[in-house]
Amino acid sequence: MRLFVGDDWAEDHHDVEVMDTSGRRLAKARLPEGVAGMTRLHAIIGELAGEDADEIEVLVGIETDRGPWVRALVAAGYTVLAVNPLQAARFRDRLGVSGAKSDAGDAHVLADMARTHSHELRPVAGDSAQAEAVKVVARTHKTLIWERTRHTQRLRHALRDYFPAALEAFEDLDAADTLELLAKAPTPTRAARLTIGQISAALKRARRKNTAVKAAVIQAALRAEHLGQPEVVADAYAASIQALIAILEVLNTQIKTLQGQVEAHFGGHPAAKIIRSQPGLGTVLGARVLAEFGDDPTRYATAKARKNYAGTSPITRASGKKKVALARFIHNDRLIDALLTQAFSALRLSPGARAYYDRQRTRGCGHNAALRQLANRLVGILHGCLKTGTLYDEATAWSHHAESLAA
Numbered sequence: 001m002r003l004f005v006g007d008d009w010a011e012d013h014h015d016v017e018v019m020d021t022s023g024r025r026l027a028k029a030r031l032p033e034g035v036a037g038m039t040r041l042h043a044i045i046g047e048l049a050g051e052d053a054d055e056i057e058v059l060v061g062i063e064t065d066r067g068p069w070v071r072a073l074v075a076a077g078y079t080v081l082a083v084n085p086l087q088a089a090r091f092r093d094r095l096g097v098s099g100a101k102s103d104a105g106d107a108h109v110l111a112d113m114a115r116t117h118s119h120e121l122r123p124v125a126g127d128s129a130q131a132e133a134v135k136v137v138a139r140t141h142k143t144l145i146w147e148r149t150r151h152t153q154r155l156r157h158a159l160r161d162y163f164p165a166a167l168e169a170f171e172d173l174d175a176a177d178t179l180e181l182l183a184k185a186p187t188p189t190r191a192a193r194l195t196i197g198q199i200s201a202a203l204k205r206a207r208r209k210n211t212a213v214k215a216a217v218i219q220a221a222l223r224a225e226h227l228g229q230p231e232v233v234a235d236a237y238a239a240s241i242q243a244l245i246a247i248l249e250v251l252n253t254q255i256k257t258l259q260g261q262v263e264a265h266f267g268g269h270p271a272a273k274i275i276r277s278q279p280g281l282g283t284v285l286g287a288r289v290l291a292e293f294g295d296d297p298t299r300y301a302t303a304k305a306r307k308n309y310a311g312t313s314p315i316t317r318a319s320g321k322k323k324v325a326l327a328r329f330i331h332n333d334r335l336i337d338a339l340l341t342q343a344f345s346a347l348r349l350s351p352g353a354r355a356y357y358d359r360q361r362t363r364g365c366g367h368n369a370a371l372r373q374l375a376n377r378l379v380g381i382l383h384g385c386l387k388t389g390t391l392y393d394e395a396t397a398w399s400h401h402a403e404s405l406a407a
Contacts (some may be wrong), residue, residue, distance in 0.1 A: 006111030015179030280345035
């Protein structure tokens, strides 16, 4: 016996619908979030199963693949199918074109998708708790880096409006010495009064080399003539950038702290040694790759399945006599970012990767396309290493391409 459950999650409740193999609705309910709601769901399933509870198979369609609720469903023995919201929206259009939408209606759509398309939907991976821990810290670490970049750009735009000399004096706006000097002298007038000793001291605290030379260059840039703003406006800008500086200092501290957590959690994972052996993957980047791929050994049946999930493999569009291969634009942004960074780093670390990239460029591919193809190849190599439990070997990894690369 099989039961199909559609679970539409909102902030504080779940709308669920249960149907049988014929599509007949057996039950529907609005459940509260938490233990009470999960208990009620188990009770509904139990009532429908009756004496066949041990032989029943429950498939749950839901538009998320994480969180305590999903983990509770998996722990209960249900097959949880993660449905992309875009898939659900398009499936909803098949049932009606009016555009009407409700939580209960979405639960019906998800249950029907689980009933008719369970073979095409992706079950939630059974990742280990250790991999989940790596995902939490790796994602937060990357999010803070993105936030730092956003705030640095805001700082740059503000300085351009009233203090262009600072942009010429400082190369890295989010560096510790830059933030210290800008906090001490946030206006052009005050910055022009900075002494060589003050600038050198900040550079030394940031562990810069050649501090005397760099301090002289910075002082000269800060004292050069530039177009500016009235003093009252400059003071207002100074107050605004001091707030940005305070945020950036906190972000720098927390990024460094979280990096230690990433290294600790990733270092204790069984697959860490294999992942770190791949060209271009260090501890932080390797942790991001593990976090996004997960460690469920049954999730990716083939290297192609892993490449498709990574978004590095191309998609084919064919109509009539026209057939083109295109890049995938719908993908896990965190994962593709890590993989392309790995591919770029591998160009100088792996002769095989470099030769493979050069061959793509010779065929007429642009830099981005060639880098994506290299990332796709590296994903396949990683898959093979993880499946066989072996470390990366340069000769083995590129043996299938040796002849073509030599040609």
